[in-house]
Amino acid sequence: MARVLEFKLPDLGEGLTEAEIVRWLVEVGDVVAIDQPVVEVETAKAMVEVPCPYGGVVTARFGEEGTELPVGAPLLTVAVGAPEGLDPSGASPSSAGSPASGTAAESAATATESAGGSGNVLVGYGTGAPAARRRRIRPDRPDRTYVRTAVSDTPVSEAPALAPAASGTAPATAATASAADEAAPAAVAVAVGAVNGQGPVPVVSPLVRRLARQHDIDLRRLAGSGPDGLILRADVDGAIRQAEETAATARVAEEPGRTPAAPVSPAAPDAERIPLRGVRGAVADKLSRSRTEIPDATCWVDADATELMAVRAAMNTATGPSAGPKVSVLALLARICTAALARFPELNSTVDTEAREIVRLPGVHLGFAAQTDRGLVVPVVRDAHIRNVESIGAEIARLTELARTGKLSPAQLTGGTFTLNNYGVFGVDGSTPIINHPEAAMLGVGRIMPKPWVHQGELAVRQVVQLSLTFDHRVCDGGTAGGFLRYVADCVEQPAVLLRTL
Structure with missing residues (x-):
């Protein structure tokens, strides 16, 4: 019987919190080997090929080319131990354009199960640790944010920094994560935190949280521009600029004889907007910081x-x-x-x-x-x-x-x-x-x-x-x-x- 394992975007190191899908290297129905590169992503630092630690048949992909995903978001699911010649949906791999037979998937699955994972590490993730029993999160502590790992449940405030996962606020993503939890006990799921018992805030990066605290920005009032409403640094920066402009306008209005300047009209509808992300976004952030601090x-x-x-x-x-x-x-x-x-x-x-x-x-x-x-x-x-x-x-x-x-x-x-x-x-x-x-x-x-x-x-x-x-x-x-x-x-x-x- 096949087990469906979910592979999430790993921590790519250097404080990177998101990556853009540049090119998929596999299709749904393809048979992949352990540590085979499955997707090429671009971070703020470089282009990297991400290897999958599981061997089996690809059953689903998450995100089209050009989509930006946060660290911890699902990348794909792999059926490990699929019956020979069939993927979990019952289709023949050959009919899906797979270059290998179901035997290869079964062999790869056996290797995965026997070895407990590939043991390979890409900056911040690895599969060498054996699966451990999961413990249930205590529902009677709404004032705590728990990190559910394969080992224990620990409040975020007391736990070391881990690679964050997607908030899972979208129904499809939540359903997929739930299915992966049932099928893969060793999978890591990070719950995005509740603040004062008022429900989750869709923020992955601790840097974004710290930036918001420093400028008294209420994250619950922000509409995130990331996947599934994820709040990115650009959203917090925009809120900071808006707060500064509002404060400046208020100061001018309080001065006698001064008339506040008319707000700048938005760009024309046909103006081209180019997102500052990836390498260009990293360069913009670093140069702005240099001019501000040095x-x-x-x-x-x-x-x-x-x-x-x-x-x-x-x-x-x-x-x-x-x-x-x-x-x-x-x-x-x-x-x-x-x-x-x-x-x-x-x-x-x-x-x-x-x-x-x-x-x-x-x-x-x-x-x-x-x-x-x-x-x-x-x-x-x-x-x-x-x-x-x-x-x-x-x-x-x-x-x-x-x-x-x-x-x-x-x-x-x-x-x-x-x-x-x-x-x-x-x-x-x-x-x-x-x-x-x-x-x-x-x-x-x-x-x-x-x-x-x-x-x-x-x-x-x-x-x-x-x-x-x-x-x-x-x-x-x-x-x-x-x-x-x-x-x-x-x-x-x-x-x-x-x-x-x-």
Whole structure:
């Protein structure tokens, strides 16, 4: 007899609370093996393929391509131990376009049951733990929110943070979850909390709850824009803005002789609205936070890059034992940055606002801005301070390819301590970039192009580049920032300066 197990969107780590379905990799009726990728999703960090920990026949999918689901929402159901040649509905897998027979499903089911799950872990979930007896939730405690797991019932206020599930307010989702509970005792179901015994609030993210508390927003008065009325951060942000506008209008009305400004009319009906979600939404949040929290300043300088370009050409045309992989300009500039940060460690730091401390970081994890079809991402070259030019160049090439194909993991997009932004590839000379929060500085590089330049007392055509440094004025003053930028410019103009640190 088949058991129907429900597979939910796992915790993808890095504080991510939702993901958008980009592409389904299986159809209803397909036979899947344990840990086979079943769906491709896009989070605020990257594109990832999600493997299913169960083996069997896919009986249902939840969400169309382009749908955004919260962590813990059902993804699909799998019939484990289906009769040979049949799915649980009685249809033949071959008639549904399945590439395998029912025997494969039965074998996969047997493997799942015997092993207690795949044991595989995708950032925040795993199936290695054996099934345990469930306990019933006590109905006589309406003032508590209980988390029902395979082990015990614990009030949320006393329980460690777990991957949240969908609220289950929609009848279809609730019915599916109920069926999955009956069929899969090891499934985890998280009840979305009741507040003061007044019923559930459809909020998954604890960050959303905290943001609402900080701004005195009553979540019960909000209509969530997420699936099944789920309240997202965008809903709370909108309520905060509305409250601020109302308060500002009230203040203006109380001032004598002042007339409140007319409210801004909504956009025309034919205006295009583009949701700020996924990578674009994450970039918007991070840049807004950077501008809000960091008092930044920018300095810049023009540098003669003729000698640097000549050194690069010599490296790439070398033959014999000295020959090696091609070296990019970005790799050379990255190596110059690590040398400069060794001299000016103030710029390889972050600010702990709660402790009111500047935290100088021991290693350089160098981020570099990369433009992709899905938006701007900043992959991170780990331990750049102990790498040479070839090693940095190879890692930049590898991460750039992953960014182009949308396969960067969240770990490869976080943890940077300094960012290099080569906006010259867009054909522009200068920029004042926004610091990649919570870092303290970013070096911008414009295009390298022939310009008239005074060289050795004579006017000549040289390869000139504009360098700009945007820095957090809390970690250093202009003298330190100017010294860093001047050292970088000196290395660009005279690459032999780098020999002192190689």
